[in-house]
Every structure is written in structure tokens, then in C-alpha cells.
Amino acid sequence: MTEEMITINGMECRVKPGRSIWETARDNGIEVPTLCLLKDAAPTGACRICLVEVEGMNNLAASCSTPAQAGMVVWTESKKVIAARKEILSLMLASGNHNCGIGSTTNDDWTEFQLNAETYDKDEELCPAWGDCRLQDLAYRYGVKTDDAARVPARYPKETVNPLIVRDFSRCILCGRCVQACNEVQVNRAIHVGYRGTDSKIVAGTDVPLKDSDCVFCGECIQACPTGALVEKKSLSSWRPWEEKKIRTTCPYCGVGCQQWLHVCDGKIVKVTGVEDGSPNKGRLCVKGRFGFDFIYSEERLTTPLIKENGTFRRAEWKEALDLVAEKFKTNNIHHCART
Ligand code: SF4
Ligand code: SF4
Ligand code: SF4
Incomplete structure (x- = not known):
């Protein structure tokens, strides 16, 4: 054939x-x-x-x-393709608050801007996705400038009331990836495209904050978002992609064994993402796996085993504790076998 x-x-x-x-x-x-x-x-x-x-x-x-x-x-x-891509990128950058320098109408000195961005990293107005944004990458790749484009101001205010996720509609390009991640990948069905035309917006429920909707804060939408429109609240102002070290590990919570990337800056985890090609989760995580890492740094975290005797705990060595656990397992097994 x-x-x-x-x-x-x-x-x-x-x-x-x-x-x-x-x-x-x-x-x-x-x-x-x-x-x-x-x-x-x-x-x-x-x-x-x-x-x-x-x-x-x-x-x-x-x-x-x-x-x-x-x-x-x-x-x-081809020339035609590149011209179309440039046009589309320039329209996206001209819409909303793409202040990473590419979308600027005033700053022509990109190198200087890059230096400023590093220096003023804590500026909340600077996009948190700077250096980790596919729109920015493509604008670089195709040399898109928006100086001549009419800027369209953001239509909707930033949503900061949610516990774990910041939604910045001014940086949303309405690509729909978050909606597909929520509906088709995680099947949570918490968000969809609302309104029409230039009023289009990604909405939760009847256009309420995520915290008042069916959102379970799995964060899959953040991982899918190609821009700074969805970001982890915990990593705001504490993470820049060029500063991080990524460490692969297995989620410590349940027995599923989801594969995670720990994003570490200065020896501290600043965010967690799912390993896209790792089984069994293929990039997905639940709220615990994605956001539940603060306990690692708790001052109340146990660092030595405790054994309960007469209703109170006492500190013990690891060997003593492990021996006791092994002993109890054996005893319980004997009882279990005797019953069955
Ligand atoms: S979303 Fe991307 S393109 Fe827009 S400001 Fe942020 S980094 Fe720049
Ligand atoms: S956090 Fe999860 S449930 Fe909530 S909108 Fe995003 S994908 Fe949907
Ligand atoms: S994935 Fe991000 S940019 Fe795309 S529609 Fe959702 S919020 Fe907007």
C-alpha cells in the first residue's frame, strides 16, 4: 500500500x-x-x-x-502566514494591560526595560508571567511592535478575592484553554465563555468570583493559561522563571502518586505544577497537590517520632518508633487472621 x-x-x-x-x-x-x-x-x-x-x-x-x-x-x-501572525499578535497585545514592554507604546529600549523589570520585580503592576508567557515568546519571535496600534483598555477589573488564584482579565486573550482544562480535562465545569463580542469574558457560574462558584481550586486552568491572566496567588512577587530550580517528585498526599514539579527559589517551594507527560496524572493535580505545600515550612511540624503512653506523647528515636510500629502490625495481623 x-x-x-x-x-x-x-x-x-x-x-x-x-x-x-x-x-x-x-x-x-x-x-x-x-x-x-x-x-x-x-x-x-x-x-x-x-x-x-x-x-x-x-x-x-x-x-x-x-x-x-x-x-x-x-x-x-510563508510571508503571508507571518504577516497574519504578526497582525493577530499585535491585536492581542493591544488589548488590555500587556505591560511587559512588548505591548508598551512608549518604551522602545527593550534591553533597558528588561533590566528594569528585574530590578522592579516586586512592582505589582508588572506582569507576573513576564518570562513565562507564550504570547510574549511569540511577540519576540515575530518581532511584533504595537506602537501604532490603538490600545483597548481592560474591560473587567482584576479578581483578587479568591484564596489561591488571581484572575487578571486585562491579560486574557480569550484563547479558551482554561475553559477546556476545567471542562474537558478535569471535568469540573466551573467556568465558561460568557457575554459576546468585545464583551466576552471567562466567567464562573453567573459571573461570580471563583470562590463563589463550583470551582474546586484544582488550578488546572492556571497551568493551561498561556499568559499572565491566571496566576497562583502564593507565588506572586516571589517567583521569576529564570531564578527557579525545578525538582520532580511524587505528591505526598494520597496514594495515586501524581507526578509534580516543585518550583524552588532560594531553597523554598514557590509553586507546584503537574508533570505533563508523567503518569498517572499527565499534568493534572488536585487542590492539595498544587497548593498544599505550606506545611513543609510549619514551625509546628513534627521532626521526631512521638509515642503515646498513658494518654500523653513522649519523644522517641526513629528505631524505637519503627520497631513499635512493626510490632503493632504483627499483633494486629495475628488478630485479623484469627478472626477470619
Ligand atoms: S500576559 Fe504576557 S504579553 Fe501580556 S504582559 Fe504578561 S508577559 Fe506580557
Ligand atoms: S481551579 Fe480547577 S475547578 Fe476552578 S476554574 Fe480552574 S480548572 Fe476549573
Ligand atoms: S487560558 Fe488564560 S488567556 Fe486563555 S482564556 Fe483562559 S484566562 Fe484567558
Whole structure:
């Protein structure tokens, strides 16, 4: 049987059945940028960044949601494609509060701005996603400037009343990844796209704060968000991606064994994320795994074993405590076997 092939950027690529152009490109080592495509969720084509040129088609096609068909001739970085991506990125940056320098209408000196950003890192107005934002990365990559674009001010105020999550609508690009993460990946169904047109907003319930909705604070939406629109409250002003060390570990709570990345700055955990390709959780975490790490630094944390005798605890050595546990296990097993 002849293999079905398409041509991407002049290269002959094998097509697997049911794959999109985006997937086929990736299968063949060609990266097409996207801001909305989420692993384990249906492609929506919402951000339009993955547009590609397909010879014979009148319009650029969203590669994530266009099936790859044998014989197609595709260009992923043609002049037309790059011009469209730049236009889309510039519109995104012009909408809301993208103050990381790329979206600035006044600061032309990027290097100086970078230095300032490091110095004034504690400035709450500076985007907490600076250096860890896919929109910023793409704006760099395509050299997008928004100096000439009309700036559209933020429509909705920042939501800071939630215990663990800050929602900054001024940095939301309405990619929909958080909605898919909540509905399709975690199946919590707490958020959706509300209102219409330029009033569109990601809303919880009837547009209430997350804390008053069905949100269970699993934080999956934060992990999915490509910008600074959703951030962990705990890591605000205490974390910059270039300062962190990532340590992989297993969640200490239940027996599922979810794989975690501990983001550590100055020897302290500042945030926790799920390992995207790690089993069994494939990037997902629950509220305890993602946010419940403060106990590690509690002054009340037990550092030596305690043995209860006559209703009160006394300190013990590890050997004595472990021997006692082993002894009790044996005794309980004997009782259990005797009963059954
Ligand atoms: S969300 Fe991204 S692009 Fe917008 S200000 Fe923050 S870092 Fe910059
Ligand atoms: S924290 Fe979890 S439940 Fe809440 S909105 Fe985000 S994904 Fe949905
Ligand atoms: S909050 Fe983040 S993930 Fe959700 S739509 Fe906005 S930018 Fe996308």
C-alpha cells in the first residue's frame, strides 16, 4: 500500500489517518506555534496563530483544526502566514494591560526595560508571567511592535478575592484553554465563555468570583493559561522563571502518586505544577497537590517520632518508633487472621 504523503515547507511528510495539519507537522519535526491548542482537548482554532498557507486554498487555514489530506502542499512560515501572525499578535497585545514592554507604546529600549523589570520585580503592576508567557515568546519571535496600534483598555477589573488564584482579565486573550482544562480535562465545569463580542469574558457560574462558584481550586486552568491572566496567588512577587530550580517528585498526599514539579527559589517551594507527560496524572493535580505545600515550612511540624503512653506523647528515636510500629502490625495481623 502506498503511504499517503503531504508536503510541508518543501519536505515530504507522512500522513497518519485522522491527523490534523498541525499534528502532521509536529510528527515530522516541524513546530507550528499555537496559543489555544490544549493537550487532551479538542482543537478549537480560537487563537488563529497556527494559520498556515495551503496551496489551492483561498484563505489561510487553522492547522490545528484542518485535517491533513494526501497531496496537500503546506507552508507554515510563508510571508503571508507571518504577516497574519504578526497582525493577530499585535491585536492581542493591544488589548488590555500587556505591560511587559512588548505591548508598551512608549518604551522602545527593550534591553533597558528588561533590566528594569528585574530590578522592579516586586512592582505589582508588572506582569507576573513576564518570562513565562507564550504570547510574549511569540511577540519576540515575530518581532511584533504595537506602537501604532490603538490600545483597548481592560474591560473587567482584576479578581483578587479568591484564596489561591488571581484572575487578571486585562491579560486574557480569550484563547479558551482554561475553559477546556476545567471542562474537558478535569471535568469540573466551573467556568465558561460568557457575554459576546468585545464583551466576552471567562466567567464562573453567573459571573461570580471563583470562590463563589463550583470551582474546586484544582488550578488546572492556571497551568493551561498561556499568559499572565491566571496566576497562583502564593507565588506572586516571589517567583521569576529564570531564578527557579525545578525538582520532580511524587505528591505526598494520597496514594495515586501524581507526578509534580516543585518550583524552588532560594531553597523554598514557590509553586507546584503537574508533570505533563508523567503518569498517572499527565499534568493534572488536585487542590492539595498544587497548593498544599505550606506545611513543609510549619514551625509546628513534627521532626521526631512521638509515642503515646498513658494518654500523653513522649519523644522517641526513629528505631524505637519503627520497631513499635512493626510490632503493632504483627499483633494486629495475628488478630485479623484469627478472626477470619
Ligand atoms: S500576559 Fe504576557 S504579553 Fe501580556 S504582559 Fe504578561 S508577559 Fe506580557
Ligand atoms: S481551579 Fe480547577 S475547578 Fe476552578 S476554574 Fe480552574 S480548572 Fe476549573
Ligand atoms: S484566562 Fe488564560 S487560558 Fe483562559 S482564556 Fe484567558 S488567556 Fe486563555
